[in-house]
Amino acid sequence: MRKILVVGAGQSGLQLALGLQTKGYEVTLMSNRTADEIRTGRVMSTQCMFDTALRHERDLQINFWEQQAPKIEGVGVSVAGPDGGRAVDWLGRLGGFAQSVDQRVKMAGWLDVFAQRGGQLVIHGASVSDLDFFARTYDLVLVAAGKGELVSMFERNAARSVFDAPQRALAVSYVHGLGPRPEHPDTEAVRCNLVPGVGELFVMPTLTTSGRADILFWEGVPGGPVDAFAGVKDPSEHLALTLELMERFTPWEYARATKVELTDAHATLAGRYAPVVRNPVGRLPGGGLVLGVADVVVANDPITGQGSNSASKCAASYLSSILMHGDKPFDEAWMKATFDKYWFTSGKPVTQWTNAMLGVPPEHVLNLIGAAGQLPPVANRFANGFDNPADFDAYFYDPQDAADYLAEVTASSAGDAPSGDPSGAASGASSAE
Structure with missing residues (x-):
């Protein structure tokens, strides 16, 4: 039986550990916190997982909260206009529902299941010297802890890392009491509110430790008015600032948030980090090799929710890749090939799209976002790009590709439109108010 060590108990580390455990591998998992410490700790992310990612959980039969978490049916985009209203406002429909489960709920639950199934769980904040020892006793060491000393083993890939500084200041609040969007009161959706030159406000339904809730998530341009949470330690003050900025920049969202309250005492989070792509193989002092996983090697800004x-x-x-490799050694060539398979199918498309969304949108992208308000197929395709970011390559980055796509959809919609509705617009997209 092959022995594998997984360091880090987040989405990737736990999913891998549980998957390997199911397939008969002898798995040791290292976490710097117990399940109870995670469950009662601070919120960790704004996770919203789309259809493909959710199917990976179903495949492993670890989708334990699927019946309790809100089923997200769409992605809405609003763009603030100069008058304080919405210059653009529409809702794209997802082909398969998305869901958000507070990582305190999911990671604590998965840790418990891993231990219950006989996995060896080590509660210890691993160091490079620890891994130098363990590398001699395991067939493979996977590093899925994206912060701290261990990340220093993986060199920054300058050719794939566009930024060397944070591109947004991040501020998160989990709340109860948020009202529905009046345009679609019965539709659970992620709302992306774009405020040019200022930042973005994301609002999404989630399942947290106290049941259904909503996440209010500001991404502020560094140095701008939303970059205001540094030094704010009191959760109530954090929420008050969040709402003040909503009232100022996204009054349509503030209107449904006047009665919100934090879900718990640990329901806020603030910070920033520089997006980075790192080389996948880490070298230990004793000559051993470890393979980086997920955001250890590809860390993007959360603006695209990926x-x-x-x-x-x-x-x-x-x-x-591990299952296909059988009993052969997990050498450096295999590690690089394993990462490359992930990079070219998933990592690179996400990085390209995220980097594009962090910049000032070019005219053709503004045209696409604006046209989606009148052309539901455009809105729906953009929304489903959150599940499959590789699709953006076909129409999003090149001005001519965008123009050709809009012309095609416009012609098709005109041909399909009923009498008296030349735009072909449907109720799935709402006009600006």
């Missing part, structure tokens, strides 16, 4: 999705896809890709 963190948990990428972690799930990376774990699934690595699991497949």
